[in-house]
Amino acid sequence: MVSMSPLYALLVLPLLLFTFADLCRSQNTTTTEYLKLPLLRNNPFASLTEVLSYDTHRLSVLHNRGTLKFPVVSGAPSGSGEYFVPLSLGTPPQTLLVVADTGSDLVWVKCSVCKNNCSSIHPTAFIARHSSTFSPHHCFDSSCRLVHNHCNRTRRVNTRCHYKYSYGDGSVTSGVFSKETTTLQTSSGREARLKNLAFGCASRISGPSLTGATSNGVMGLGRGPVSFSSQLGRRFGNKFSYCLRDYTISPPPTSFLTIGNDVVRKTSRMSFTPLQTNHQQPSFSYYYIEIQAVSVNRAKLPIDPSVWSIDESGNGGTIVDSGTTLTYLAEPAYLQVLEAVKRQVRLGYDLCVNVSGMRRPRLPKLSFKLVGNSLFSPPPRNYFIEAAYGVKCLAIRPVTSEGLPSVIGNLMQQGFLLEFDNEGSRLGFSRRGCAQP
Structure with missing residues (x-):
């Protein structure tokens, strides 16, 4: 996938004074654990020209708080310069590979509206109808105002919150701004299920940075209220860390995205x-x-x-x-x-x-x-x-x-x-x- 950062990808949001507390209601308790996700990346680029092309079109001491770690993997073997993390959404969980991006906010995944023979699509897209906990935000929810949306003011019943996320090169992802349960593994191996993660369920993807992408979406880690780190911040200390391992090593080593405080520090x-x-x-x-x-x-x-x-x-x-x-x-x-x-x-x-x-x-x-x-x-x-x-x-x-x-x-x-x-x-x-x- 082509790079996703808003150096060339500017999130279109109005200036808002709304809080995002409704997305964190299930995250008020604290633990002594952390979340750890693997950061994934592959082999080096074939040429500097390939890297330049990638960037040009681009839109990664416990204080009595929990910590989560996510494995991170490089996307270089497929010609991509991003680092990927696995994200599990829904009940039962569906795991998708998304870009870890500190340069953007929105968490979004490719979504499918298929009704039959959906097994051929999974795991390249999230199938909302297969999850018992999927729920779109209503157009008039305060959380919907945190994304660029087009509410139909004449309809006040069953109106879903539609988002549109635009990037500087003209690439766009749009769909339904929704909430879902995410399943995560804590540092002790315990499974943590966090409710009401706000994310974009993308039905339309266009532009040079998104079409033909190797990932299934983006985990925005920016400082805005809709980012993954901000939504988990209250429970996990409002901090995260990562180490991007040398992409030239073969086989590529796994590094981790840590949500919360890690004892390594x-x-x-x-x-x-x-x-x-x-x-x-x-x-x-x-x-x-x-x-x-x-x-x-x-x-x-x-x-x-x-x-x-x-x-x-x-x-x-x-x-x-x-x-x-x-x-x-x-x-x-x-x-x-x-x-x-x-x-x-x-x-x-x-x-x-x-x-x-x-x-x-x-x-x-x-x-x-x-x-x-x-x-x-x-x-x-x-x-x-x-x-x-x-x-x-x-x-x-x-x-x-x-x-x-x-x-x-x-x-x-x-x-x-x-x-x-x-x-x-x-x-x-x-x-x-x-x-x-």
């Missing part, structure tokens, strides 16, 4: 930077961080700090996005980084370097100083990807469209344990903790 030596808020565009629920300086081989680059700021119109800034593959930097910063890299290595066509015959090629080391006096220093393999044998290419590109933020993509995040702490309004990261099962 106690030994991970986390660094923290505060999450920023875009006050001009509060409906865009990105995870903004603020870069103060960039260095190449410890030499600070003369980049104007205003390049990284969110301006008075709400443009710019920097977001952390599991759904975008490459890293995109504001063009003035990108040009400085590119020039510094060129001084260290000879970059050829498509920003690639020949490293054949080199056992340990010496590539420039990039580091980002963040607000909070923290330093994010990914290894060169996070931004030099092997496009062919003996050829490594720079996996950083400029932001050329006015108003879009810079993006720290999932390749740059590899090998780091990242904790998105909405309660503390901060992002934690550490090079330790990723090897934990």
Whole structure:
């Protein structure tokens, strides 16, 4: 599937002051467990061109609270740059593979309205008629106002809430905004059934980013009220974490999306930077961080700090996005980084370097100083990807469209344990903790 992040995918929502408490009524109790889902990904891309095409069309200490862990798998073998998680919906449960996306909010899955021979469709789509707990939101429910909808004001009986979720490349998912029971496994292996998860039951999917996709939907993990992490937040501490394992390893290792506090964090030596808020565009629920300086081989680059700021119109800034593959930097910063890299290595066509015959090629080391006096220093393999044998290419590109933020993509995040702490309004990261099962 093509990438799903709202760098190129902006959720169309009105500015609302409604709460989402009705979606969390069944989640008021707390436990000492957490949710853990596997993050799934496969083999590397065949070429940098393939990655660029993917991104261009794209729309991932217990405090007496529960925690859930989800396995995460890479989609690279099918030409996709996303990480997938399994999501079980309905009674009995139907399990679908969805994109883990910190750059969007809505949870949605492909839905089928089939009446006969449905076994040939499952598990590529959710079959609502096979679930005894499926329930559409009514058009006049307060929760329906949290999504772009078209209510028929002349009909007040049996009017379903219809949503429409649009992305910047013109891709659209639409259908019925619904609620359903989701079945999850806690850290102890106990089954947890959570009621009233709000999600989009998609009957129509269009556009280059969604048609022909390898996933069955999207698990939005953004900061908005309809995201998966926000809906589970009250019960699980309003935080989640993940580690994206190296996609070049074969067979691909499984990593995990953790909803809640994981004991791994106690030994991970986390660094923290505060999450920023875009006050001009509060409906865009990105995870903004603020870069103060960039260095190449410890030499600070003369980049104007205003390049990284969110301006008075709400443009710019920097977001952390599991759904975008490459890293995109504001063009003035990108040009400085590119020039510094060129001084260290000879970059050829498509920003690639020949490293054949080199056992340990010496590539420039990039580091980002963040607000909070923290330093994010990914290894060169996070931004030099092997496009062919003996050829490594720079996996950083400029932001050329006015108003879009810079993006720290999932390749740059590899090998780091990242904790998105909405309660503390901060992002934690550490090079330790990723090897934990």
